[in-house]
Amino acid sequence: MRKLQIKDKQQLISTIDKNRIFILFGVIFLFMALFAPRFMNVFNLTTIMRTMSLNATVAIGFTLILVIGQLDLSIGTIITFAAVVGLGLKESVGFGLSVPLAVAAGGVVGLINGILVAKAKINSFIVTLGMMTVLQGTIYTITGGNSISLSTPDAFAISDWLAEMFFPLLTPRVLITIILVILASFGMRRTRIGRNFYMVGGNSQTAWLAGIDTDRYTIAAFVISGLTAAVGGILFAMESAAATLNMGNSSLMYVISATIIGGTSMAGGKGGVFKTFVAVLTLEVLYNGIILFGLGNEVKIFLAGVILAAVILYEAYTSYRREKVLGQRPELMKELERDREAAAASSS
Template sequence: MQPMTQKEHNSKQQPDSRSYKQILSQMIKSNMRQYSMIIALILIMLLFQILTEGILLKPLNITNLILQNSYILVLAIGMVLVIITGHIDLSVGSIAAFVGAIAAILMVDYSMPTYLAVIISLLLGAIIGAWQGFWIAYVKIPAFIVTLAGMLLFRGLTLVVLEGKSIAPFPETFKKISSGFIPDVFGGGNVHLLTLLIGIFLSIIYVFNEIKARSNQKKYSFEVQPKGIFIVKLVSLVVVINIFSYVLAIYEGLPNILIILGILILIYTFVMRKTTIGRHIYAIGGNEKAAQLSGVKTKRVTFLVFVNMGVLSALSGLIFAARLNAATPKAGNLFELDAIAACFIGGASAYGGIGTVPGAIIGGLVMGVMNNGMSLVGLGIDWQQAIKGLVLLAAVAFDIYNKNKNL
């Protein structure tokens, strides 16, 4: 056995810096849209933090950001699945308004218990989604036409059932869905201790899952991130989670709606990454004919995607009505455009087959921070709409540039 040379010894002791650069470069290229949007979100937050003289990141404003954008983020979760399959849904705002109106009639006019009215409202959303999904999946009418018809239909029905008037107020238990906070069982005084403990708990769960996933990848000889990059990523996200928890804790604590959003994000991320139906949704968006030849029941999957969108539209309508404490004829106006913009800004492709739930959430936060920041610096709604339009155009142009570059 020959002795190890000095060069071989050094290569064993120190990782090849070029390999680190190559792996880092590959990570950035394969996640370009996601990383670019995260960086954009950070830069936008820093810009408005400076322009608003520190108001943007105050605990009160952070909480308001969550409450103001919760219903759009719920819609974005469902919309990204629709866009991945290669479709679009223009009716979500009208469905949200219609379901909110029905919920108000049930709870305010007929004094129905909150839980029962919520269940009926979500079932109504599923029925509406099934109605639209049938025409799209089985009759093969383009989703643009079906949902445009749905937008007009359910906006008209909203005006009919409300008779052009608002219905208010909702019961206190219903309002807490959107404006309530979890109680601090530890009685921390000025600091919400339960929120801090939840942040620490989530950090531990996150670190454990990441280490376990890395261990499994190494076990099956998959390529993993260099140890240094992996540690930096873990530490960075743990710091962000706990700073965010602290900011919420020094105001009112964890909003109820944030718990609902967190559960939805976890469920839908798991479904899209780890389940058969998630892979089928991506397959349909990538190439529907090829997916059908491979045994994917494309009609049923498309149908279920629109049923799901109907349910989430109903949930969004309930959240908005609870926040407004009223059902109004103009509720849900332009919700569909904000949800679609969030998905495209967050990395979904206009051609289908590409997109993630976390990406849609990031896109929604970009839109929310821009809206909030522009309002704080005194920009009018006219300039806000113009700037949002340019941002959406830039996001889609970036998607097309990347697609052409890879051809």
């Protein structure tokens, strides 16, 4: 066997680093499988899949937003907005029209965000923060402050169908999420358009010089983010046959944490949809396990914070180290050290 060279070691570390979310998932899953009571059974695992569905769908678009180096704070309210539109219009036009309308509403919100960011060149933090406030007001205005719940037989039928386990771990809603994740993941990795998103995020000036219409990609990313948030929201609302007015609020922080833990960088140009998906799964397994241990919500929040903080700190620290040793060549440093030691030995 060949001795591990410095380069191999670095390669090993970087491979581990790139795939750390899979390791994290494996460790947490294994821990829960071994120790958490009533964890390893089909029903519990299906519950995990069902709870993860909303945030996994929303995280697809959010990952894209981070990849192009922007931020979208409005996803939480888009979830609620789509749910309210979809369920609110159901009485008058039926699901056949109200669901596409709800999804389209999310897309339109994303389009407005994108145009304001790309064309009016306002910082995405500000645009989406403002949009969050506007949508919050809109939601409360159109519902009059009451949550919507459906109690007609056909609504319950759809709700039951969406929650029905037709295959171990899979319900139709979970299946839709997984199909979307696979499509998005494939699109981001293998198509030219997908790769261009990375280029825009990595360096928008270079991308522009290379002939990529950066504005169009920015707008597209916001539209996709709006669409996925809307799809997640309306599916969730249809399954529970109700839309509460703060149902999307917790998703924002959740999705941001998952995307970051999944290795997508805020600086843009790095990350992937599939890793985000695994990160959402990881958090969900962790939360589920905590509940099974009989611990409360507070432990959940605390652990999520600690994991997120650890990941950020680790990432920041490695780049800090890299900056420190930038341009240093370890073999030369070693030689210098050896010379110094030799000099010290000879002088003494």
